[in-house]
Amino acid sequence: MGRADAATGYLFIAPQLVGVLVFVIVPVGLAIWYSLNDWNIFTGQLTYVGGGNYQAALDDPALPSVLGATAVFSGGVVALNIVLGLALAVMLNRRFKGAVLFRTLFFSPVVVSVVAWTLVWGFLLQDNGGVNGVLALVGVDGPNWLQNGPTAMVAVTFTQVVRSVGINMVLFLAALQGVPGELYEAARLDGADPRRIFFRITLPLISPTLLLTAIITIVGALQSFAQIAVLTEGGPGLSTTVLVYYVFQQAFSFNDIGYGSTLALMLLTFVMVLTVIQWQLRRKWVFYED
Amino acid sequence: MRTETAPRPFGPLARRIALYAALIVLAAPFVIPTLWMVASSFKPLSEIFASPPSFFTDSPTAAAYGEAFAFQPFARQYFNSVYIALVVTLIVLLVSGLAGYAFARIRFPGRNLLFVVVLIGLLVPSEVTIVPLFQMFKQAGMVNTHWPLILVTAFAAPCVLATFIMRQFFIALPVELEEAARLDGLGRFGIWRRICLPLARPALSAVAILTFLSSWNLYLEPTVYLTSPELFTLPQALTRFTDPYGGEMWNTQLAAATMTVVPVLVVFLIAQRQFVESLAHSGLKG
Numbered sequence: 001m002g003r004a005d006a007a008t009g010y011l012f013i014a015p016q017l018v019g020v021l022v023f024v025i026v027p028v029g030l031a032i033w034y035s036l037n038d039w040n041i042f043t044g045q046l047t048y049v050g051g052g053n054y055q056a057a058l059d060d061p062a063l064p065s066v067l068g069a070t071a072v073f074s075g076g077v078v079a080l081n082i083v084l085g086l087a088l089a090v091m092l093n094r095r096f097k098g099a100v101l102f103r104t105l106f107f108s109p110v111v112v113s114v115v116a117w118t119l120v121w122g123f124l125l126q127d128n129g130g131v132n133g134v135l136a137l138v139g140v141d142g143p144n145w146l147q148n149g150p151t152a153m154v155a156v157t158f159t160q161v162v163r164s165v166g167i168n169m170v171l172f173l174a175a176l177q178g179v180p181g182e183l184y185e186a187a188r189l190d191g192a193d194p195r196r197i198f199f200r201i202t203l204p205l206i207s208p209t210l211l212l213t214a215i216i217t218i219v220g221a222l223q224s225f226a227q228i229a230v231l232t233e234g235g236p237g238l239s240t241t242v243l244v245y246y247v248f249q250q251a252f253s254f255n256d257i258g259y260g261s262t263l264a265l266m267l268l269t270f271v272m273v274l275t276v277i278q279w280q281l282r283r284k285w286v287f288y289e290d
Numbered sequence: 291m292r293t294e295t296a297p298r299p300f301g302p303l304a305r306r307i308a309l310y311a312a313l314i315v316l317a318a319p320f321v322i323p324t325l326w327m328v329a330s331s332f333k334p335l336s337e338i339f340a341s342p343p344s345f346f347t348d349s350p351t352a353a354a355y356g357e358a359f360a361f362q363p364f365a366r367q368y369f370n371s372v373y374i375a376l377v378v379t380l381i382v383l384l385v386s387g388l389a390g391y392a393f394a395r396i397r398f399p400g401r402n403l404l405f406v407v408v409l410i411g412l413l414v415p416s417e418v419t420i421v422p423l424f425q426m427f428k429q430a431g432m433v434n435t436h437w438p439l440i441l442v443t444a445f446a447a448p449c450v451l452a453t454f455i456m457r458q459f460f461i462a463l464p465v466e467l468e469e470a471a472r473l474d475g476l477g478r479f480g481i482w483r484r485i486c487l488p489l490a491r492p493a494l495s496a497v498a499i500l501t502f503l504s505s506w507n508l509y510l511e512p513t514v515y516l517t518s519p520e521l522f523t524l525p526q527a528l529t530r531f532t533d534p535y536g537g538e539m540w541n542t543q544l545a546a547a548t549m550t551v552v553p554v555l556v557v558f559l560i561a562q563r564q565f566v567e568s569l570a571h572s573g574l575k576g
Contacts, residue, residue, distance in 0.1 A: 008392075015445070024411045024419060088316070105320055111558040111565060117551075120326065126339070136341065223415045225417060261422070265418070267415060
């Protein structure tokens with residue numbers, strides 16, 4: 001079926017390939033071109049400015065704060081997501097009544113729309129809202145969560161983690177079930193205690209999943225637009241303005257398409273570097289998987 | 291239960307109680323917001339921020355549900371979200387079913403290179419391409435229509451993820467079935483349509499769930515492309531329940547959010563195994 005078969009192959013992939021070219025690759029090319037230009041929003045004229053937008057990024061007094069917020073948010077999301085996801089997986093990786101029910105409960109926010117989930121948390125985190133109401137019952141005077149910088153950052157990080165940790169929990173559960181039972185058996189016969197078994201056997205054996213999940217989670221956190229837009233709009237001040245939200249503001253609120261594209265390419269660079277690291281790690285550990 | 295040989299500080303009963311207690315405390319932030327949302331949507335506005343907080347109200351009312359439909363064309367917006375997600379899902383099933391099969395099973399020059407080109411679609415965040423895409427759709431006269439929401443989701447990242455999942459599935463499918471069909475005189479398209487696609491039902495249902503959810507959750511794209519309320523999708527509409535002074539109309543918003551969330555949650559509870567498996571697939575994305 002040689003040549004005719006090859007033609008069928010091209011035909012089969014054509015819609016996907018053309019789709020990626022038109023809706024991903026051409027736009028990335030255009031973004032690079034825009035980043036080298038200044039865009040006059042009233043006349044629609046492009047003026048070539050070379051590295052002008054890149055220089056503007058270096059001179060932008062807000063950018064260090066934005067990158068700092070991005071690092072704190074992504075770092076916080078990843079750390080909490082991994083620790084909590086692993087803890088839940090370890091607790092649910094045994095047979096007891098209700099294990100499936102709890103797995104379902106911890107997973108359920110994943111299917112709740114991001115905007116609805118964030119709106120409800122915004123409601124609960126009002127100064128006179130449910131969270132502070134519960135805190136008041138135990139005698140704690142809760143802060144006005146969304147109105148000051150550090151607590152607003154805690155709020156966006158926490159709501160993001162609770163919404164998405166279910167996915168990591170499921171991945172960790174699969175990894176834990178892949179650890180051969182004989183290893184536990186042998187360790188127990190040698191008299192190792194559970195903590196030692198966890199750190200010496202379980203953790204090393206699931207470390208590939210752990211690392212890959214960490215990178216997937218960071219890449220996801222770098223793209224958390226809706227959570228920030230709905231909960232804090234980047235505020236108060238710039239305290240929760242992460243890079244992806246800043247890109248949106250520059251390009252669509254301030255209509256600075258050249259600078260917005262420059263920042264978007266910065267975001268793309270971060271994501272690409274992380275993804276390349278992930279692919280390298282996956283190749284290295286491929287015989288560990290399954 | 292596992293048999294334990296190491297000595298333990300607590301008996302099994304105490305440990306079991308501790309486990310349940312820990313799980314219940316941890317589950318609170320996962321479960322209570324949704325329950326609170328539903329409960330509050332039936333409260334009169336004056337009781338929304340009652341102190342101390344209570345799940346229940348003495349005077350339950352469904353007025354907020356009526357307001358949600360009166361304040362915005364909410365029924366229309368609901369229909370928009372549903373039909374867009376269905377159209378996108380159908381396109382993705384077809385496109386990724388074809389491409390995933392070809393990348394797994396048909397030999398043609400440049401196959402691996404072209405697969406890498408397609409995978410770029412997974413790597414580039416939609417926030418990066420949206421600025422140029424907006425200009426492209428503006429040129430094409432498609433701003434403030436549903437076309438950008440349909441086309442971008444149906445061919446960019448969600449579809450590439452689907453193609454990836456379908457390829458993985460078809461690589462693992464035994465080739466003997468196809469050879470038998472070929473001897474019976476079926477062509478490639480016939481083999482794909484009659485033999486492979488029906489066997490791929492588990493992968494296709496994973497793809498359908500993932501794609502439906504990514505379209506359903508889309509927020510950045512509608513915010514950027516749509517300006518007419520009757521064209522809005524649900525996530526975007528949910529953020530627009532504000533009074534003329536910009537204050538949030540909490541109970542109306544919560545009623546609308548409840549109507550958005552509860553149907554999906556119910557489907558999830560019925561088909562939770564498929565959901566969990568499909569999202570586990572998505573977590574493995576490159």
